[in-house]
Amino acid sequence: MAKAELMNYEKALEQFEVVIGLEVHVELNTKTKMFCGCKNEFGNEPNTNVCPICIALPGALPAVNKTAVESSIKIGLALGCDIQPTGRFARKNYFYPDLAKNFQTSQYDEPIAFNGSLEIEVPSGAVHNVLIERAHMEEDAGKLTHIGGATGRIQGAEYSLVDYNRAGVPLVEIVTKPIFGAGAEAPELAAAYVRSIREIVKALGVSDARMERGNVRCDANVSLRPHGTEKLGTRTETKNVNSLRSIERAVRYEIQRQAHILASGDTITQETRHWHEDKGSTSAGRPKSDADDYRYFPEPDLVPVQPSKELIESLRASLPEKPSDRRKRLAAEWNFSELEFRDVVNADLLDQIEETVAAGAKSQAARKWWMGELARIANEAGDGVELNVTPAQVAELAKLIEDGKINDRLAREVLGFVLAGEGSPAEIVAARGLEVVSDDGALIAAIEAALANAPDVIPAIKEGRMQAAGQVIGAVMKAMAGSADAARVRELLIEIANKAQ
Ligand SMILES: [Zn+2]
Numbered sequence: 001m002a003k004a005e006l007m008n009y010e011k012a013l014e015q016f017e018v019v020i021g022l023e024v025h026v027e028l029n030t031k032t033k034m035f036c037g038c039k040n041e042f043g044n045e046p047n048t049n050v051c052p053i054c055i056a057l058p059g060a061l062p063a064v065n066k067t068a069v070e071s072s073i074k075i076g077l078a079l080g081c082d083i084q085p086t087g088r089f090a091r092k093n094y095f096y097p098d099l100a101k102n103f104q105t106s107q108y109d110e111p112i113a114f115n116g117s118l119e120i121e122v123p124s125g126a127v128h129n130v131l132i133e134r135a136h137m138e139e140d141a142g143k144l145t146h147i148g149g150a151t152g153r154i155q156g157a158e159y160s161l162v163d164y165n166r167a168g169v170p171l172v173e174i175v176t177k178p179i180f181g182a183g184a185e186a187p188e189l190a191a192a193y194v195r196s197i198r199e200i201v202k203a204l205g206v207s208d209a210r211m212e213r214g215n216v217r218c219d220a221n222v223s224l225r226p227h228g229t230e231k232l233g234t235r236t237e238t239k240n241v242n243s244l245r246s247i248e249r250a251v252r253y254e255i256q257r258q259a260h261i262l263a264s265g266d267t268i269t270q271e272t273r274h275w276h277e278d279k280g281s282t283s284a285g286r287p288k289s290d291a292d293d294y295r296y297f298p299e300p301d302l303v304p305v306q307p308s309k310e311l312i313e314s315l316r317a318s319l320p321e322k323p324s325d326r327r328k329r330l331a332a333e334w335n336f337s338e339l340e341f342r343d344v345v346n347a348d349l350l351d352q353i354e355e356t357v358a359a360g361a362k363s364q365a366a367r368k369w370w371m372g373e374l375a376r377i378a379n380e381a382g383d384g385v386e387l388n389v390t391p392a393q394v395a396e397l398a399k400l401i402e403d404g405k406i407n408d409r410l411a412r413e414v415l416g417f418v419l420a421g422e423g424s425p426a427e428i429v430a431a432r433g434l435e436v437v438s439d440d441g442a443l444i445a446a447i448e449a450a451l452a453n454a455p456d457v458i459p460a461i462k463e464g465r466m467q468a469a470g471q472v473i474g475a476v477m478k479a480m481a482g483s484a485d486a487a488r489v490r491e492l493l494i495e496i497a498n499k500a501q
Contacts, residue, residue, distance in 0.1 A: 035062030076113025
C-alpha cells in the first residue's frame, strides 16, 4: 500500500480543530478469570488455563468474580464516577476465533460506573478536565498468533494458532466523552491521560498495569473539523496501542493524515486502524459504522450486579491518594524545580524515585541516577526491557558516594555490575575491591611517584598555574586504577606544593 500523505502538523492545526476520544482497557489482576475459576496468569503454556466455561462448552454456566466487581467499582470511584445500583451483563455477539463463545460477555446499557472526570496535566503545564462517559466490565479474548507472514499480522499468514489462556480474563473498559480544546497538545494529552489511568489502577492495586504485557491498552479515536464548525468530523479508531510514546505518535500521525485527506477535498473513512511502531504509521483495519449491530441482549446466565451502598462506601473509604494529589505532595517533598519534576513525570519515573528516596537516598541523588545513567542504559536497551536494578540498590549506591566510599566514576562501574546481577552495590564494592583509596599515605606516595616524573609541576603550581596539576592528578588516578578521589589528590598536591622550598 502506498504511504499516506501527511500535512505538516502546524498547518493541520491551523486549518482544523482536533477532537479525540480514548478507550482504555485495563486487565484486572484477580487470581481467577471473570466468570470461571481458571487462573488469571500471564506467560503460562498455551491453553493450560482453560475450562468448559471460558472455552464455552455446551451447558457451562458462568458466575461473576466478586473481586473483579469490587476492583471495577474502585476504578469507577477513583475516576469520580457514579456507581450503577443494578447492572446487567450483556452479550455482544460476533464471531472471531479468539473468543470461543461467539459472543463477548460485556456490559451495554448498564455499565458499572458512569459520569466521571479526571484532571490531566500536559507537558506544557496546562490542565484539562477529561470527562469519563463510562467504565464497564467485560472479558478479554484469547490470543491469536499468525504464522508464516512477514509481519506477524494475519495478512500473508499461512495459519494461525489460538491460545485461550487470556479468554475470560477480567477487563474494565474506560471510555471518555469527546475531548475538545487540546489543540496542538492532543497527542500529549492522550498519552498523559493513559499514564494517569495506569497510575490510578496501579495505586488501587487492581491491575499490574504493565503496558508492554497489554495490561493497559488504548484505542485512540481521532477526528478533525474545520475551526468554528459544530458538526464532528468522521473519526478513526487506532486500536490496541500499548505504549505511551506510541499513543502520542499515533494520534499525531492521524491528525496529519486526516488533515491531508480533508484538505484535498476527500472524505475520511470511518474505520479501525492499526498502529505500526516500526514505520511510525497507521494502516486501515476494518470499516466501522456507528450502528455496528452486535445484537446486544441481556446475559441470561448471570444475575445483575447489585452492589450495596455499604460496599460502595467501604470501597470509597479504601481509595488511595489521587495521582494528582500524590504529585503535589512529592513535588513539595523532593524540592525539585518545576522543570525537573515534570521531566520525571514524563519519563515515568515517579515510582522509582519515590521508592529510592524511601530506601534512604536524597531526592536529588535519586533523580540524578534514574534520569541520568539509568535512563541512558534503559534507552540503549530499548522499549519494554526492564533493568535489573531495584530502588533499594540505587539508594545504596547513592549512600556509598555520599559516604565517600566510591566516586561517581566507580559508582557507574558498580552499577554495571549490579545490572549484570553480581549483587548489591556494597557487596560488589567489597568483592571487587572498588572502594576509593581514602588513605592519604597511599595517595601521597602515588603523588610523589608522579612528581618524580614531572619536576616542573611544583614550581608551576607555586606560580599559580593550576592547570599544571592535571598531569599529576591524571597520573595518580591512572596508577590507582581510578580508585582515588581526584578532589582529594588535588588538595594533597597543593599542600605538597605549598610546603616545597
Ligand atoms: Zn475457565
